[in-house]
Amino acid sequence: MQVYKAPLRDMRFVLHELFAEKPFGEPEAFAEFTPDLYDAVLEQAARVAEEVLLPLNASGDAEGCRLENGMVRTPAGFKEAYAQFRDGGWSGLTADAEWGGQGLPERVNKLVEEMTCSANLSFSLYPGLTHGATTAIEGHASDELKQTYLPKMVSGEWSGAMCLTEAHCGTDLGLLRTRAEPQPDGSYRITGSKIFISAGDHDLTENVVHLVLARLPEAPPGVRGISLFLTPKRLPKADGSPGPANGVVAVGLEHKMGLKASATCQLEFNDSTGWLVGEPNRGLAAMFTMMNAERLGVGVQGLGVAEAAYQSAVAYARDRLQGRALSGAKRPDLAADPIIVHPDVRRMLMTMRVYSEGCRALGQWTSQALDAEKHSADPEIKARAGDFVALMTPVVKALFTDLGSEAANLAVQVYGGHGYIREHGVEQYVRDVRITQIYEGTNGVQALDLVGRKMPAHMGRALRPFFHSVSALLERMAGQGDKAVAAWTSGLQQAFGALQLTTATIAQRGIKDPEEAGAAATDYLRMLGLIGMGYTFLKAAEIAQARLAEGSDDPFYKAKLATAGFFFDRILPQATTGYLVIQSGKRSLMALDEALF
Ligand SMILES: Cc1cc2nc3c(=O)[nH]c(=O)nc-3n(C[C@H](O)[C@H](O)[C@H](O)COP(=O)(O)OP(=O)(O)OC[C@H]3O[C@@H](n4cnc5c(N)ncnc54)[C@H](O)[C@@H]3O)c2cc1C
Numbered sequence: 001m002q003v004y005k006a007p008l009r010d011m012r013f014v015l016h017e018l019f020a021e022k023p024f025g026e027p028e029a030f031a032e033f034t035p036d037l038y039d040a041v042l043e044q045a046a047r048v049a050e051e052v053l054l055p056l057n058a059s060g061d062a063e064g065c066r067l068e069n070g071m072v073r074t075p076a077g078f079k080e081a082y083a084q085f086r087d088g089g090w091s092g093l094t095a096d097a098e099w100g101g102q103g104l105p106e107r108v109n110k111l112v113e114e115m116t117c118s119a120n121l122s123f124s125l126y127p128g129l130t131h132g133a134t135t136a137i138e139g140h141a142s143d144e145l146k147q148t149y150l151p152k153m154v155s156g157e158w159s160g161a162m163c164l165t166e167a168h169c170g171t172d173l174g175l176l177r178t179r180a181e182p183q184p185d186g187s188y189r190i191t192g193s194k195i196f197i198s199a200g201d202h203d204l205t206e207n208v209v210h211l212v213l214a215r216l217p218e219a220p221p222g223v224r225g226i227s228l229f230l231t232p233k234r235l236p237k238a239d240g241s242p243g244p245a246n247g248v249v250a251v252g253l254e255h256k257m258g259l260k261a262s263a264t265c266q267l268e269f270n271d272s273t274g275w276l277v278g279e280p281n282r283g284l285a286a287m288f289t290m291m292n293a294e295r296l297g298v299g300v301q302g303l304g305v306a307e308a309a310y311q312s313a314v315a316y317a318r319d320r321l322q323g324r325a326l327s328g329a330k331r332p333d334l335a336a337d338p339i340i341v342h343p344d345v346r347r348m349l350m351t352m353r354v355y356s357e358g359c360r361a362l363g364q365w366t367s368q369a370l371d372a373e374k375h376s377a378d379p380e381i382k383a384r385a386g387d388f389v390a391l392m393t394p395v396v397k398a399l400f401t402d403l404g405s406e407a408a409n410l411a412v413q414v415y416g417g418h419g420y421i422r423e424h425g426v427e428q429y430v431r432d433v434r435i436t437q438i439y440e441g442t443n444g445v446q447a448l449d450l451v452g453r454k455m456p457a458h459m460g461r462a463l464r465p466f467f468h469s470v471s472a473l474l475e476r477m478a479g480q481g482d483k484a485v486a487a488w489t490s491g492l493q494q495a496f497g498a499l500q501l502t503t504a505t506i507a508q509r510g511i512k513d514p515e516e517a518g519a520a521a522t523d524y525l526r527m528l529g530l531i532g533m534g535y536t537f538l539k540a541a542e543i544a545q546a547r548l549a550e551g552s553d554d555p556f557y558k559a560k561l562a563t564a565g566f567f568f569d570r571i572l573p574q575a576t577t578g579y580l581v582i583q584s585g586k587r588s589l590m591a592l593d594e595a596l597f
Contacts, residue, residue: 002425003315004054004308006046006115009556010357012039014364015107017543018536023365023469024372024385030105038108041093045112048088049119052081057120060261061428065202067253072201072263082126082156082204090116091127091156095134099150106374107367110300114360117304121432122261124304126159128297129199133160133211136290140278141230148236149209158207158232158242162290163194163267171445173284174222178214180229180274190214190231190274193266198439200265201233201250207242208233210267211290212274213283220281228283229274247272258431291440292393296366298440299396302404303359305433309404309411310352312426316415317345339414348410350566354537355403357563358571361536362529363400366392369465384465391454391462392532394446398522399529401436402443408433447521450528451506452514463503466528470496470535477538484561485541488568492534495572498579499531505582519586527578534572537564 016035056077063075074082085091094109095101116124134153137146152158169175178192190212194200201208210231219225234242252266278286317340324330325341339345369392372385408429412419419426437443454462474496477489506524510517541564544557 002054002057002308002428003312004050004118005311006042006049006118007307007356007360008042008046010360011042011111011114013540013556013560014361015042015111018361018540019364019368022368023465024369024388025376025378025381027105027371027375028377029103029375030371033104038104041104041108042111042115044088045090045115048085048090049115052084053116053119053123056081056123056261058425058428060120060122061258061432062260064260065253065263067250070249070251071203072250072253072265074202074204074263075261078123078261079204081123085123085127086156091130092154094131095150095154096138099134099138099146099154101154105367106370107364110296110363110367111360113297113300114304114307114363117301118308119304120261121301121305122259124301125259125262126199126202126204127156128294128301129162130156130158130160132290132293132297133162133209135293136211136228136286137209137230137277139289140228140286142275145230145275145277148240149230149232152207152240153209157205158209159199159202159205161197161199161208161210162287162294163197163200163210163212163231163269164287165194165196166192167195171442173213173226176213176215176226178212178269180214180216180227180276182216183273186275188214188216188229188274188276190229190269190272192269194269195266196254196439197265197267198262200263200267201248202263206234207236208248210248211277211287212269213287214274216280223284225281226283227280228277228286230277231269231272231274235273257434258428259435292389294440295393295397295446296363296370298436299359299398299400300363301436302401302433303356303363304404305429305436306352306359306400306404306407307356309408309426309429310349310356312424312429313352313411313414314340314349316418316424317349320415320418345414347570348414350563351571352407352410354533354563354567354571355407357540357560358533358536358567359396359400359403361540362392362532363396365532365536366396387462388465390457391450391466394450394454395525395529395532397440398437398443398446398525401433402526404433405430405437443525444522447525448518450525451510451517451521455503456507456510460503460507466532467500470531473535473538477542481542481545484565485538485545488538488541488564491568491572492531492538495527495531495534495575498576499527502527502579502582509585513586515586515590519589520582523578523581527575527582530572530575530578533567534575537567540564 060075066073092101093104097103180188212229212231233248235246237243247270249268250265254264320339321336325337330337330341369385369388376382411426506520544560547557
C-alpha cells in the first residue's frame, strides 16, 4: 500500500531556518504574513493531500480517464476531490488579491504543490496547468481578457491548458501548423490539431481555457512566426458564465504508461474563436512565461514522487524480514532481521532521502528568488533574483525529475519482486514519474537551455548569484565546525572548483564548436545541480550543529547531519565524475559513423 505523511518538519526547516537570512530579501507584499500562518497553511495542505488526494491515487491509476460522447470523464472521486480543493482556495494561493487570490509567496506554494504531487501526481496536473496559464495571462493578455478569465481561473472554477504539441512538432515548435485567421471584430479563428494536451478536456470544471500556439497568415516560418491565443472550450456569456461550445473537441485520449488519471487529450480546434495574447509572431515569448512556471512545477512533481517513493520504501524496509545483519542478528526474536539493517538497502533508502531533502532545499532557494523577482521593490534585487530563477529553471526541471525517477526505481528495488507487481503501488510511481523527464521540454533540451542560453547570456551573468553564494558559504565555513563538517566543506570546495573549471572549458570549446557544448550539457546540469544541493546540505549541517550545541534535543537535527554526511560521502563525488566526463569532450559521442549504428 502507498503510504504518505507530508514531511512537515523538513518543510518548516527549509522555510523558516535554512534560508532565514532571505538571500533575496523579503518583499513588502508578504510583510503581514507570519510564520504561524505559513505553518497553518502547510498543515491544512497536508490534510488535503493525505486524506483527500492520496486515497484516489491507486484507484485513479486503475480506472484512468474515459472519453464518452466527446467528453472526458475523470476517475471516480476526482470531481469531488477537485471541488474540495477548489473550495479550500488552493487554486489561487499565490495569485494577486485583485483576481481573488491569496497573494501568498511561491516559497510556501511550492511546498503545497509538493504535497499534492506526492499524494496524487495525476491530480496535481489539473491545478498545476491552471496556475501556469494564469501566470501567462497575467503577464501578457489584454485587460479585458484578464478581467474575464483570471477571476474564474484563480478561483478554480475554470481550468487552464497549454496547447503546443502537434503530431509532427514536439521539441521543434517552429514546425507547428495550427492556423489563426484574423476576424473583423479583433478575434481570430483557430484551426488545427494538437496532441498530448494535459487537462485538455475533463469534467472537473465547467470551462477549460486553452493557451494555443498558432500561425497568422503570412507569418514568417519557424519560431519567429508563432503567436499565442487564448481559446476557451466554451465562450463566456456577457454575465461571465460559460456560454456556447467553441469548436474545441477532444477527439481522443492518449493511452499511456502512467499518469492515467490525468487526461492527455488529442484536440481539434475547428474555427474556434481565440484572442491574441502578447504580440503577433511573438507568441513563444509569452508562452515561455507559462512554460517556465510549468518547468518549475514539473521539477516539483519529481520531488513529490521521490518523497512518496521514499516513504513507502522505508515502511516496507522496516517490515520485511529477510536475512540477518552482517554484524549479527538485530532482531533475534524474529525469524529474520528487517531488511533495513542491510547496507545495500540503506544505500537505496539514504539515496532517496537525500534526493528528496536536497531537492526540497534547492527548490526553496529557487522559490525565494521567484518571489523576489515578482515582488521585490529593489530593481537590483529583482534583476539578481531573475537571473537566479533563469539559471535554476532548467536545473530544477531536469535534475529533480531525473532524481524522482531514480528514487521511484530504487523504491521498487527495495520492495524486490513485491515492488514489480502492482499490489503495493510502488511500480505506479515509476510509471507516473517517467513522463516528467520528457514533457515540458525533455531533460536533454533543459540541459541545452542551460549551457546554450543561460550560461553564455550577458557574459555569464545568470551564473553569478549562484557562484557568489557558494563562494561566500565556503569562505564562511573555512575552519568552522567539527572534523566531519570540515571534510564536507573541503569536498564542496573541490567540487565547486571543478565546476568553475568546467564552466570555463565549456564556454571556450562551445564558442569554437557548439557540438562540444551540446556534448557537455547533461553532465554539466547534473554537476551544477549537485553543487547546489551541496550548498544547501552544508548550510543545513551548520544550522543543525549550532542547534545541537545550543542544547536542542530535537532528533531532526541529528538526522539532518547524518543525511548531509551521506550526501557528501556518496552523492557529491558524482560531480567529479561529471568533470572528467565533460573534459573528454564530444570525441567519443560523435565517433561512430551513423551508418554503423
Ligand atoms: C503525458 C504527456 C503529457 C503532455 N502534456 C502536454 C501538454 O499539456 N501540452 C503540450 O503542448 N504538450 C504536452 N506533451 C508533449 C511533450 O511536451 C512532448 O512530448 C515533449 O516536449 C517532447 O516532444 P516529442 O515527444 O515530440 O519528442 P521529440 O521532440 O521528437 O524528441 C525526441 C528525442 O529527441 C531529442 N531532441 C529533439 N530535439 C533535439 C535537439 N534540438 N537537440 C537535442 N535533442 C533533441 C529529445 O530530447 C528526445 O530525446 C505531453 C506529452 C505527454 C506524453
